[in-house]
Amino acid sequence: MELSQNHFGFLDGKEVTQYTIKNDHGMKVSFINYGCIVTEISVPDANGLFENVVLGFDNLEDYLNFSPFFGAICGRVAGRIGRAEFELNGKTYQLAKNDGENHLHGGRVGFDKVIWNAEIEDSSTVKFSRTSLSGEEGYPGNLAMDVTYSLTNENELNITYHGVSDEDTIVNVTNHSYFNLSGDLKTDILDHELQLKSDKFIELGNDLIPTGEVLPVENTPFDFRNGRKIRDGVNSEFHQNVLVGNGYDHPFLLNEHHQKEIILRDLSSGRELIIETDEPCVVFYSGNMLQDHYQINGIQSKKHLGLCLETQGPPDAIHHPNFSTSILKKGETYSRSTRYTFSTIK
Structure with missing residues (x-):
C-alpha cells in the first residue's frame, strides 16, 4: 500500500490537502480535507484499464463554485428537513434554510464546506475529525465527529463514522459520491x-420531503430486487419518478445489511460495485438535477452523468416517528460503516 499527499489549494x-491511497493491485482513492471529499476512485475495467469512476474536480475552485456535493460528507443531517x-x-x-423553506445536507455551511483535521493512521487509512460547535447551522450540542477512509488490497473502500455530542442532538451522515462505472465519464x-435488496421505498411529497408513507416497490419502477436499468425510472410516467425531475431521489429501506444489498453494474465496462452497510436505508439519486454550465475534467456536465447511493438513515426522520431515529443522546456514540467493493462482472 502507498499513501501520498499533495497541495490542493x-x-x-x-x-x-489531497490524500491518495494506492493498493498493491493499482486501485487508487483520493480525497481532500475540505468536506472529506472523495475526488477520485480509479479501478480497472474488464480489460484491466484503470479509470476514474466518480464525478469530481482536479482543483478546489471548481468545488467551491460548482459542486453539487460531489464526493462530500453531508451532515450533521443528510437529506432534507422539512x-x-x-x-x-x-x-x-x-435550522438554516438552504433549500427553499427547507434544510438540506446540513445547511449553508455543512460538513461538506469546512476543512477537517486529518490524521494518517497508516499507509491505508486516513481519519478526518472536527468538532461541530453547538448552534452550528442551528443544531444543538457540541458534536465531536470522525470520518475514516480506509482502502484494502481486496479493492474495498471502507468509510466509518463516529460522533459524540455533549447534548441530545440529531445526526445522520452520509457520503455523497456520484458514481459512473463507464470510466472517465x-x-x-x-x-x-x-x-x-429492498421491498419498500419512502414516498416523497411535492417539496421532496418524505410524506411518512412507506410504499411497496412491487409493480413499480422502484423494484430493483432483480436488477433493472436506471433509464426505466427516467423514462417512467410513474408519479414518484416524474416528481423528482424524471428519475430517482428516494430512500429505499434495506432488507439486509453487509450481505451484498446494493449492487451496481455497467455491462459496457464490465465494472461492478457492491455496497454493504449497517445503515437502514440508501437514498438513490439518479443525477436528475445535475447542471450543464461547467465541466468535469474536460467533460461537459449534464443530467444523469452520475448517480448517488447514499447509505444513511431515512431523511427527515425527526418528523416521522415510524422512521429509524436520527436522535443521538448525550454521551452516546453515533457509529456507522459502509463498504464499497469494486470488481469486474463474473
Missing part, C-alpha cells in the same frame, strides 16, 4: 444496472 488562509426546524426535548430548533449512467 487554499481556503481562508488554510491549506487544503420547514428547516425540529423539536427535541420540548424545545424547537430553527465516457457515457451517462442510464444503462447502468442497479440491484437492491
Whole structure:
C-alpha cells in the first residue's frame, strides 16, 4: 500500500490537502480535507484499464463554485428537513434554510464546506475529525465527529463514522459520491444496472420531503430486487419518478445489511460495485438535477452523468416517528460503516 499527499489549494488562509491511497493491485482513492471529499476512485475495467469512476474536480475552485456535493460528507443531517426546524426535548430548533423553506445536507455551511483535521493512521487509512460547535447551522450540542477512509488490497473502500455530542442532538451522515462505472465519464449512467435488496421505498411529497408513507416497490419502477436499468425510472410516467425531475431521489429501506444489498453494474465496462452497510436505508439519486454550465475534467456536465447511493438513515426522520431515529443522546456514540467493493462482472 502507498499513501501520498499533495497541495490542493487554499481556503481562508488554510491549506487544503489531497490524500491518495494506492493498493498493491493499482486501485487508487483520493480525497481532500475540505468536506472529506472523495475526488477520485480509479479501478480497472474488464480489460484491466484503470479509470476514474466518480464525478469530481482536479482543483478546489471548481468545488467551491460548482459542486453539487460531489464526493462530500453531508451532515450533521443528510437529506432534507422539512420547514428547516425540529423539536427535541420540548424545545424547537430553527435550522438554516438552504433549500427553499427547507434544510438540506446540513445547511449553508455543512460538513461538506469546512476543512477537517486529518490524521494518517497508516499507509491505508486516513481519519478526518472536527468538532461541530453547538448552534452550528442551528443544531444543538457540541458534536465531536470522525470520518475514516480506509482502502484494502481486496479493492474495498471502507468509510466509518463516529460522533459524540455533549447534548441530545440529531445526526445522520452520509457520503455523497456520484458514481459512473463507464470510466472517465465516457457515457451517462442510464444503462447502468442497479440491484437492491429492498421491498419498500419512502414516498416523497411535492417539496421532496418524505410524506411518512412507506410504499411497496412491487409493480413499480422502484423494484430493483432483480436488477433493472436506471433509464426505466427516467423514462417512467410513474408519479414518484416524474416528481423528482424524471428519475430517482428516494430512500429505499434495506432488507439486509453487509450481505451484498446494493449492487451496481455497467455491462459496457464490465465494472461492478457492491455496497454493504449497517445503515437502514440508501437514498438513490439518479443525477436528475445535475447542471450543464461547467465541466468535469474536460467533460461537459449534464443530467444523469452520475448517480448517488447514499447509505444513511431515512431523511427527515425527526418528523416521522415510524422512521429509524436520527436522535443521538448525550454521551452516546453515533457509529456507522459502509463498504464499497469494486470488481469486474463474473
